Amino acid sequence: MSGEMANEIKLISGRSHPDLSDKIAKRLGVEVARTISLNYSNQETSFTVGESVRDEDVFIIQSTATGNVNEGLMELLIMISACRTASARRITAVIPNFPYARQDKKDKSRAPISARLVANMLQTAGANHIVTVDLHASQIQGFFSVPVDNLYAEPSFLRYIRENFKSEDCVIVSPDAGGAKRATSIADHLNTAFALIHKERPRPNVVGRMVLVGNVEDKVAILVDDMADTCGTLVKAAAVLKENGAKAVLALVTHGILSGNAIETLNGSVLEALVVTNTVPLGDKVERCPKLRVIDISPTIAEAIRRTHNGESVSYLFTHAPV
Amino acid sequence: MVRNIVILGGNSHPRLVESVCNSLGLPSCNRILTKFSSGESRCEIQDSVRGKDVYIIQTGFGGNGSKLNDHFMDLCIMISACKTGSARRVTAVLPLFPYSRQPDLPYKKAGAPLIQPPSENGRKDYTFDSVPATPAPGGPKSSGFPNPADITNKLIRTSLGNGSGPASPKANGKANGDAYFGGNGVNGTQEHQDRRGQTGNFTTHDYENLSIVNAFEARPGYKQWVAQAGTLVANLLTCAGADHVITMDLHDPQVQGFFDVPVDNLYGRPLLKQYIMQNIPNYKEAVIISPDAGGAKRATAIADSMGMDFALIHKERRPTRITDRQNASMMLVGNVADRVCILLDDIADTGNTITRAAKLLKKEGATKIYALLTHGVFSGDAISRIKASALDKVVVTNSVPQGEHKALLGSKLEVLDIAPIFAEAIRRVHHGESISVLFNFD
Numbered sequence: 001m002s003g004e005m006a007n008e009i010k011l012i013s014g015r016s017h018p019d020l021s022d023k024i025a026k027r028l029g030v031e032v033a034r035t036i037s038l039n040y041s042n043q044e045t046s047f048t049v050g051e052s053v054r055d056e057d058v059f060i061i062q063s064t065a066t067g068n069v070n071e072g073l074m075e076l077l078i079m080i081s082a083c084r085t086a087s088a089r090r091i092t093a094v095i096p097n098f099p100y101a102r103q104d105k106k107d108k109s110r111a112p113i114s115a116r117l118v119a120n121m122l123q124t125a126g127a128n129h130i131v132t133v134d135l136h137a138s139q140i141q142g143f144f145s146v147p148v149d150n151l152y153a154e155p156s157f158l159r160y161i162r163e164n165f166k167s168e169d170c171v172i173v174s175p176d177a178g179g180a181k182r183a184t185s186i187a188d189h190l191n192t193a194f195a196l197i198h199k200e201r202p203r204p205n206v207v208g209r210m211v212l213v214g215n216v217e218d219k220v221a222i223l224v225d226d227m228a229d230t231c232g233t234l235v236k237a238a239a240v241l242k243e244n245g246a247k248a249v250l251a252l253v254t255h256g257i258l259s260g261n262a263i264e265t266l267n268g269s270v271l272e273a274l275v276v277t278n279t280v281p282l283g284d285k286v287e288r289c290p291k292l293r294v295i296d297i298s299p300t301i302a303e304a305i306r307r308t309h310n311g312e313s314v315s316y317l318f319t320h321a322p323v
Numbered sequence: 324m325v326r327n328i329v330i331l332g333g334n335s336h337p338r339l340v341e342s343v344c345n346s347l348g349l350p351s352c353n354r355i356l357t358k359f360s361s362g363e364s365r366c367e368i369q370d371s372v373r374g375k376d377v378y379i380i381q382t383g384f385g386g387n388g389s390k391l392n393d394h395f396m397d398l399c400i401m402i403s404a405c406k407t408g409s410a411r412r413v414t415a416v417l418p419l420f421p422y423s424r425q426p427d428l429p430y431k432k433a434g435a436p437l438i439q440p441p442s443e444n445g446r447k448d449y450t451f452d453s454v455p456a457t458p459a460p461g462g463p464k465s466s467g468f469p470n471p472a473d474i475t476n477k478l479i480r481t482s483l484g485n486g487s488g489p490a491s492p493k494a495n496g497k498a499n500g501d502a503y504f505g506g507n508g509v510n511g512t513q514e515h516q517d518r519r520g521q522t523g524n525f526t527t528h529d530y531e532n533l534s535i536v537n538a539f540e541a542r543p544g545y546k547q548w549v550a551q552a553g554t555l556v557a558n559l560l561t562c563a564g565a566d567h568v569i570t571m572d573l574h575d576p577q578v579q580g581f582f583d584v585p586v587d588n589l590y591g592r593p594l595l596k597q598y599i600m601q602n603i604p605n606y607k608e609a610v611i612i613s614p615d616a617g618g619a620k621r622a623t624a625i626a627d628s629m630g631m632d633f634a635l636i637h638k639e640r641r642p643t644r645i646t647d648r649q650n651a652s653m654m655l656v657g658n659v660a661d662r663v664c665i666l667l668d669d670i671a672d673t674g675n676t677i678t679r680a681a682k683l684l685k686k687e688g689a690t691k692i693y694a695l696l697t698h699g700v701f702s703g704d705a706i707s708r709i710k711a712s713a714l715d716k717v718v719v720t721n722s723v724p725q726g727e728h729k730a731l732l733g734s735k736l737e738v739l740d741i742a743p744i745f746a747e748a749i750r751r752v753h754h755g756e757s758i759s760v761l762f763n764f765d
Contacts (some may be wrong), residue, residue: 031722034539034540034541034542036535036536038535038536040672040702041383041672041673041703041704042384042391042672042700042702042703043385043390043391043392043700043702044385044391044421044422044552045552046550047394047549047550048539048547048548048549048550049534049541049547049548049549049550050540050541050542050545050547051541051542051545052542052545059724063529064362067361067362068362069361069362069363069364070362070364070392070395070396070397071390071392071393072364073396074395074396075392077559078550078552078555079550081550081552081554081555082550085550085551087658092388099363100363102363103363106407108367109371109408110368110369110371110372110404110407110408111366111367111404112366112400112401112403112404113403113407114348114363114364114366114400114403114409117399117400117403117563118404120563121399121559121562121563123562124555124558124559124562125555125558170324171762194365200723216746229358229360229361231357234462257361258361259360259361259362260360275503308625312562316672
């Protein structure tokens with residue numbers, strides 16, 4: 001079986017989230033491959049490969065750091081195309097938070113569908129497989145003609161809620177109509193009540209009036225969403241919940257993008273805690289915001305990589321979170 | 324007159340967009356092109372493009388607080404937005420094509436970058452051997468230009484202080500992990516230290532954080548290599564939906580072959596030629612110099628058409644002594660004594676090549692040295708290098724924004740306007756006329 005020998009997991013890490021890559025590598029028991037990516041003084045990105053990827057099963061881990069999305073994306077594309085030129089057997093792009101996921105439809109005239117563009121770019125560069133976590137809209141998978149594994153943070157969240165609260169005390173709240181499905185799924189699993197906040201959004205990143213549908217009186221209201229960007233929505237929703245008699249309000253969010261004044265907004269809010277996964281590099285935000293808690297998602301991603309490599313089913317991970 | 328054209332400008336070079344529009348006599352397309360606070364690009368095209376012939380102008384240059392990769396992604400997003408907005412044809416106009424230069428990394432025979440001990444203290448930031456030598460009576464008029472620094476001196480210090488090399492790879496690499504992105508000059512002193520270290524074997528790319536490169540070690544037995552993004556960039560543009568690409572003075576004309584769509588590679592040559600004829604007195608007596616072998620073809624083309632003499636600078640990489648491992652020494656082929664020299668190159672990025680060439684030419688007795696370049700990127704320490712160099716005049720086109728460079732270099736820098744060439748190319752492409760006349764107006 002000497003032919004099989006060469007085909008091993010080769011983990012390549014981009015610059016955006018070395019911490020996550022290290023955790024995944026440690027869990028898989030492999031070393032991160034010797035590569036460097038950096039920028040020339042003219043700002044072009046250069047990627048140096050220091051070990052062979054020929055006939056290997058390459059997994060490239062690149063999240064997108066807040067504020068540096070394009071830089072990270074371009075670096076990822078260069079890494080993928082470098083591995084393809086270097087005869088890798090299969091290239092899997094592991095993108096915990098998919099960039100431009102919110103620009104997924106032509107919501108007005110001549111608006112770009114940037115998510116589709118990113119999907120096409122990844123395939124053009126040579127990605128054979130995509131692994132991501134909690135896509136903003138699962139339809140984005142349809143932009144690809146290569147397999148996409150969309151992992152869920154839900155099992156990790158369920159465990160967090162079970163460990164920290166009595167489920168009969170909780171109400172799961174979706175901060176907008178679009179996230180209702182995500183929230184009801186958690187509510188069903190925990191067998192708790194569910195509520196929904198309806199909001200009007202005049203422009204992106206600006207929040208309008210909010211109306212609560214459902215009852216949260218004397219309960220712990222748990223807001224569930226896929227991403228927290230400027231946190232305007234979450235904080236306003238929390239205020240609405242508090243007004244409606246919630247005992248405490250916390251939020252469970254997969255991608256903590258936390259851009260702009262998010263940290264200040266959070267610190268001044270009635271939210272008791274914001275629980276995020278580490279799909280996005282958080283930098284010093286944990287120190288700056290005492291309300292921020294982080295769930296480590298690397299076991300789920302590592303297990304998905306192991307299963308993908310061994311050709312096992314990944315669907316177990318949709319309902320279970322490895323410890 | 325020109326109907327159904329839409330000119331859409333990116334953020335990289337608003338002044339060029341403006342003057343192209345002025346030349347064509349039409350306003351540029353209204354658009355919103357900013358960033359969301361998360362860092363994702365936000366693009367909205369406010370004028371209709373349905374059935375129109377769209378030209379998107381975005382040059383491959385980052386600076387003045389903007390980033391090259393942002394501009395490139397913006398370009399792809401704009402192309403794709405026009406495509407989904409039912410534009411008839413989308414043409415990407417890239418005066419400077421990003422990622423067109425093949426990266427080079429100094430290698431020693433074993434495969435890793437050659438590391439030299441930092442040079443002596445007391446040097447200024449820009450360092451380098453590109454500073455002209457102080458003239459002294461009876462000084463040797465060398466036939467070559469051996470290694471710049473005093474090699475024996477260096478070797479002595481190498482053998483004495485082995486600790487003067489870079490720190491251990493692991494520690495260095497990790498410590499710098501957070502400064503990877505956008506760490507422009509964050510660790511300035513370290514950077515300068517590192518840059519000084521590379522004096523002997525210069526590269527035409529400067530790294531923002533060289534310590535990482537020096538600390539990097541490939542797996543034993545594997546020769547490290549640098550990914551070349553030219554093909555990728557071409558594919559990404561086509562995948563975004565570009566139907567046609569217009570660019571200027573591609574560093575490698577072969578890049579045209581990376582595309583499946585038509586590419587028009589315009590020349591800055593006519594402009595440079597015009598400059599020589601109009602601004603250099605007695606230009607027939609001057610010598611055209613190519614600063615490296617790669618540009619010889621470009622330079623001879625001009626020299627031949629103008630009936631001027633030609634000389635070439637050759638970067639020799641052969642070891643000249645046993646102890647003197649691999650040092651790029653420069654040799655001049657041709658005679659420049661008591662003559663005006665005109666250095667011709669397509670691109671100056673770090674300015675290393677042209678400033679070193681200028682120093683050699685001065686040493687060989689050139690009276691006045693001009694540098695004529697299509698793309699003056701001038702990144703890293705380029706400006707200070709040029710300021711301190713033997714170059715008398717640097718002439719560039721505005722394929723990338725030159726406002727800041729002009730402010731820093733003053734009268735040493737001359738900027739030629741390429742907007743009329745691009746405007747004419749756009750007009751001709753739109754009307755389906757031949758553009759080959761733009762390749763040679765004498």
